[in-house]
Amino acid sequence: MSDLIKKVDQAWLQPSERFIKRRAMRAAFMKAILFGCASLSVLVTLGILYVLLSESWAFFREISILEFLTDTQWTPLFEDAHFGILPLLSATLTVTGVALSFALPAGLILAIYLSEFASNSIRETVKPFLELLEGVPTVVYGYFALLFVTPLLQQLMPNLAGFNLLAPGLVIGIMILPYTTSVSEDAMRAVPNQLREGAYALGFNRMQTAVRVVVPAALSGITAAFVLGMSRAIGETMVVAIAGGQNPNLTFNPTEGAAAIPAYIVQVSMGDLPHDSMGYKTIFAAGLTLFLITLAFNIIGQLLKRRFREVY
Amino acid sequence: MKTANTSFECLLRRTLKRMAILSVSALTLSASAAELIKIDGSSTVYPITEAMAEEFQIAEKGKTRVTVGVSGTGGGFKKFCRGETQIANASRPIKEKERAKCREKGIRFVEIPVAIDALAVLINPKNTWVDHLTIDELKTLYAPESQGKVMNWNQVRSSFPDRPLKLFGAGVDSGTYDYFTKAVVGKEHSSRGDFTASEDDNLLVQGIAKDENAIGFFGYAYYHENKDKLKAVSIVYQGNKAVAPSPETAKSGQYQPLSRPIFIYVSLNKPTDALKRFVQFYLDPKHAKDYVSEVGYVPLPKVAYEKALNNFENEKTGSAFAGGSKIGISIEELLIAKTID
Known part of the structure; x- marks a missing residue:
């Protein structure tokens, strides 16, 4: 047994x-x-x-790279074909500029509030709503810009074109807001409490502590948040394709319409371009430009993010 | 308000029809695989073919499915001559080069005019200064030489206000673009490149409807559907009096040079019975009269459809257009003209 x-x-x-x-x-x-x-x-x-x-x-x-980068006209499908990326680039940068000029202050204020002022319960209520913004399909944002924001802005600015860069820029700003807010809030919350306590000990009030101590301490993280948000804004496609216009236009004026790089790619892909035609190849040249820009911003953003982590 | 109502009703009716088709095809799908007819091409011809396809599918009770794509006349012919589609919608005749592509692949086809379109020039309803334009003024607007130079309304006519121009137009892959450039600029496929050129006519409608300074051109059907949002410009040709685009002026031949026949091209590359039935359905004068006018185009005279069906059944292949679009050709001339494969 x-x-x-x-x-x-x-x-x-x-x-x-x-x-x-x-x-x-x-x-x-x-x-x-x-x-x-x-x-x-x-x-x-x-x-x-x-x-x-x-x-x-x-x-x-x-097409030589020099011509690609310096020609001021982009008309690859027309008889008199020009292949200058500048008009597309200017629109992309203008939209991104508008988006950031909204998302930067708004995101920063939101992040300061959520990290330094809001009670736990408020933070827990607000954050899911912010994240909800991230879940909205971009095509919805596109029509929101075209059918709601543009008419609204036209009431204020009668000269605003039907397709313009301002409305998609603002809407993309709203779109990247959750992202920039949550990353910069994380950065601020990572600031050790000793710094805050030190500030209070010196007689700073909460606002002064937030603005003069926490934000500077988290600055590289906040910068990273905005650089990453920026690369998202640059690559954003549906919103600019729907509301930004499809006419290559070398301008930095956001009240005018112009085709951004992603909008151009969408537009030419809708027709039936024969393989190997020049129009077909432009898609990839434009795509590569976009890829390199977003890659550069992503790398810068990651570097900044890492740097702020090493501080503490 | 009335127009808004009718276009809404039209939409509702179409949606209901689509649902009916879906449910019918869902029922029959289990019984047997439905035969498929593939169509692609012009956005101008799309509304007619789509209406025909819907009615045909209902009549067939789900036995046949018809898909209609929109990639522009040029895009449609590319697919057609590769043998990927059985019918090409075209708002201009097939080109020499495209015919060669079809010949290469051994694809013989019948050219069938299905309606007359008044290619419309549209402005925003708030535009108070334009009540007509001459063809020369249109040329100033869209000619290649104007690129980057003609940017203001007062450059078109000195009495026009000092306002920036916002130009729109059919995409470069479309037959509408080809026809417009030929009729206005004088050379097919030649225009300035700095305007919003889109294959998506609804985008053009949006663009013009939202901008007081806008002007654009596309097929009449999209104006017909959006009469409350757009204003059509009357056209002055060769010093005659100004003529507004409408089914009547297109039919009477007064709306020159922008009224034009639009086509379908049917492949005779192993045509199925379903395809034959669809063409017969399409060319039935009664159907043509109803559905063609419903979407805003001008149906051809009855004999034209009979003659066209005759051409199809007798396999009269090839195109009557050796040298590109002909401005102001009559349908009767077209149907008896000599054709080239």
Whole structure:
């Protein structure tokens, strides 16, 4: 009887070699699958980069980079074709500028309020609502800009064009608000309490503490939030495609309509461009430009974010 | 207000029809796979073909499904000559180059005029200064030489106010663009490049409806649907009196040079019975009369549809247009003209 118990115990406590081997194999297999999933995202990014580069290469063999960057007209589909990215770039930058000039102050004020002033219960109520803004499909934002914000602004500014950069800029500002707010709030909350207590000890009130101590201490994190928000605004497609107009127009005036880079890509993709035609290649050259700009801003944003983490 | 009402009713009716089609096809889907007819091309012809397709699908009780895409006349022909679609909607005749592509792939087709369109020039209803434009003034607006130079209304006519111009127009892949440039600028596919050119006519409607300084052009049907938001400009041609676009002036030939025939091209590359039934349905003079006028175009005379169906059944293939769009050709001339594959 006791022999039997001993045997059973042994079987339990010392698994057979076969079992150990199988377990190791299973672990290795799972690891391989997980690694595959993880590398998939990297591979996809590399694949996109490869397609962008190879198709743009075909474009830049016919159009010099100098012409691409300096020509002030963008009319690739018309008879008198020009391939200057500047009109598209100016619209993209103008929209981004408008978006940031709204999202920067609003996001900062919101973040200061949520991090330094709001009670826990208010913060817990407001944050889900902010995050809800992030969940709205961008096409809805686009029509919101076109059918609601533009007519509203036209009441104030009768000369505002039907398609303009102001309305999509403001709407994109609203769109990136949750993002910039939550990242900068995180940065502010990461500021150690000793700093705040020190400030109070010196006789600062809450406002002074927030503005003179917490914000400067979290500045690199806040900057990162806005740089990341900016790269999101630059790449935003549906809103500018719907409400910004589709006419390449070299202007920094937000009351005029102009095609931004993503809007152009949407517009030409709607017709049926033959593979290998010049119009087809412009999509990739424009896409590459957009990719490089957002990549640059993302890298800067990440660097800033890391820097602020190292401080404490 | 009345127009808003009718366009709403039209929309409602269409939606109901669509739901009917959906439910019918859902019922029959389980019984047998429905036959599919694929159509693509001009946004100008789209409203007619879409109306025909809807009625046809109801008449077939889900036996056949018809899909209608919008990628512009040029885009439509590209797909058509690759054999991807059975019918191409076209707001201009097929071009030499496109015909060659079709020949290469061994795709023979019948050219069928289905209606007359008054290509409309539109402005914002708040625009008080334009009541007519001459073809020369339109040329000033859209000619390639005007690019970056003609930017203000008073450059078009000195009595016009000092206001910035906001130009819109059909996209460069569309037959409407080709026809407009040929009739106005004088050379097909030649215009300035700094205007909002879109294949999406609804976007053009939006753009003009929201901007007092806007002017644009597209097929009459999209004006017909949005009469409360847009104002059509009367056109002066060769010193005659100004003529407003309308089904009547297009039919009588007064609205020159911007009234034009619009087409479907039907592939004879292994035509299915369903395709034949659809073409017969499309060219039934009664259907044509109802659905073509419903969307705002001018139906052809009865004999034209009979002749066209005859051409289809006798496989009279090829195009009657060797040298591109002809300005001011009559339908009867067109249907008996010699055709080239």
